[in-house]
Amino acid sequence: MTAPATDRTVSERLARWAVNVSPEHTPAARIAAKHAIMDVVGCMIAGAGDNGAASVRAAVDKLSEPGGDAVVCGRLAKASATMAALANGMAAHSLDFDDTFLEAISHASASLVPALFALGDEIDASGNAIVDAYIVGLELHGALGLALNRAHYEAGWHATVTLGVIGTAGACARLLKLDESRFAHALNLAVSYAAGTKVQFGSQAKPLHAGLAAKHAIEAARLAEAGVEGRINALEGPMGLSELYAGAAAPGWEAGLAVLGNPLAIERQGLTVKRFPCCAATHRAVDALLTLMEAHGFRAADVEKIDIRVRQGHVQNLRYLDPKTEFEARFSMQYCVAVALTSGTISLSDFTPSAVLREDIRAYYPIIDMRAHGDEYDEGDEKDPIPSIVSVTLKDGSVHRGEQATPKGDAANPLNDAERRAKFADCCKGFLPEADFSQLAEDIENLETLASIRACTRRLRFEAGSDAGERFEKRA
Secondary structure (H helix, E strand, C coil): CCCCHHHCCHHHHHHHHHHHCCCCCCHHHHHHHHHHHHHHHHHHHHHCCEHHHHHHHHHHHHHCCCCCCEECCCCCCEECHHHHHHHHHHHHHCCCCCCEECCCCECCHHHHHHHHHHHHHHHCCCHHHHHHHHHHHHHHHHHHHHHHCCHHHHCCECHHHHCHHHHHHHHHHHHCCCCHHHHHHHHHHHHCCCCCEHHHCCCCHHHHHHHHHHHHHHHHHHHHHCCCCCCCCCCCCCCCHHHHHCCCCCCCHHHHHCCCCCCCHHHHCCCECCCCCCCHHHHHHHHHHHHHHHHHCCCHHHEEEEEEEECHHHHHHCCCCCCCCHHHHCCCHHHHHHHHHHHCCCCHHHCCHHHHCCHHHHCCHHHEEEEECCCCCCCCCCCCCCCEEEEEEECCCCEEEEEECCCCCECCECCCHHHHHHHHHHHHCCCCCHHHHHHHHHHHHCHHHCCCCHHHHHHHCCCCCCECCHHHHHHC
16 A cells, blocks of 8 residues: 655655656647757857866866766767766856756756766667656756745755755656655755855856756766665755755745646746846846836936845845956846946856956946845745846936846746747857757757757767857957
8 A cells, every 4th residue: 555645755755756757748848848958058068168167177087087978068088977967067057148947046957957968978868868857857956946945045055056966866867767765865865965055156166066966966866776875854854954954944845845746847937048148136137227228218328327126135146246257247236237238238258357357347336236125025935026126317317217027038038939049059159060059959959859869969079178258259
């Protein structure tokens, strides 16, 4: 007789759903998954040439024995699945251009796709299996996020790695076809890898978190496959994940388990695809500013002052008021708004050492003020549509006010097919010949038909080089 759900631990309940859910996902779920995969593969290609990503690739050679079957994006030599996942996760998140998943307050795809591509390379998985494992893994990311956030995130944890390693371990377990018991232990073992805080924002360690989540997720799944077990209540037990990483303020496990797969997270919440290569906390304000500029016809020289109100969590993330590096600039509202104000957009070429120190951009910092909302907004969950509000005072005394609750690129305000393809092409130009990246895009759009994921990964074998973004300046 099957024990009632209440007699099983959280990891067992998650595993039971994940092992038994049908791979016959809805067409909408499959399309959304392929869009997410294409987006993060593009970001991986563009990010492979970053200094930090190149340094991780160099470290891979010292951290592992030569050989392996997994492609490392940005070089010709292959590596083990775990080391390829580490390098590719770093590349995927290096430019902060990859998508965000609001249920987990994380960059879920930046660990899911590198892990699944690397493990898929190793076991020669089909494209259909990759799509299925991505959808199941994202669901687990969502369950963890709904149970623990915002308490977990506001305590200072970087959920991309802390929750990401657990959810991605589940995706790897699905790809490996683990049974319920071993699947549950993949999750429990991944808890022991859950580490990484937001103190690293604005440094190379922040994108490294995505690589660590991908690498350790494969390790946890492989260890569980071999029979290694963790505490079966590692998620909810005394001194477990929820107690230590979120505490009493967290919504609790039923908040995540109650909606598990009904509908799927990729349909109920979806992902937010970035149109700008910087922290997502800047995007609503930048969208609002650009809308005001278009509606009222003013330009940078006309502006006296810009006041911006955002949620408290965004203030915490955007801590660099006077950024000195490209990493800090991605987490600076002052820099991102000044760039948008002067050029009408924010591009990859805006995040280089020389670009960040442009005096014409820095001159606008004193007139840009960012503060948290007052009591008029209940912070609630990250997925709650709390707007960023922008008030622009012009030198003629007129004031224009706009707000944006849903950024362009969100599932509720999506990029169209042409915009998605244009972003992918922009990420690939200068690294891959157009014929190659066009074929790669087509292969991802038809991923379920591929007998092997290697049809995609083989196109990621190129020598990316290494710089601090100057490649985008030269291309521009």
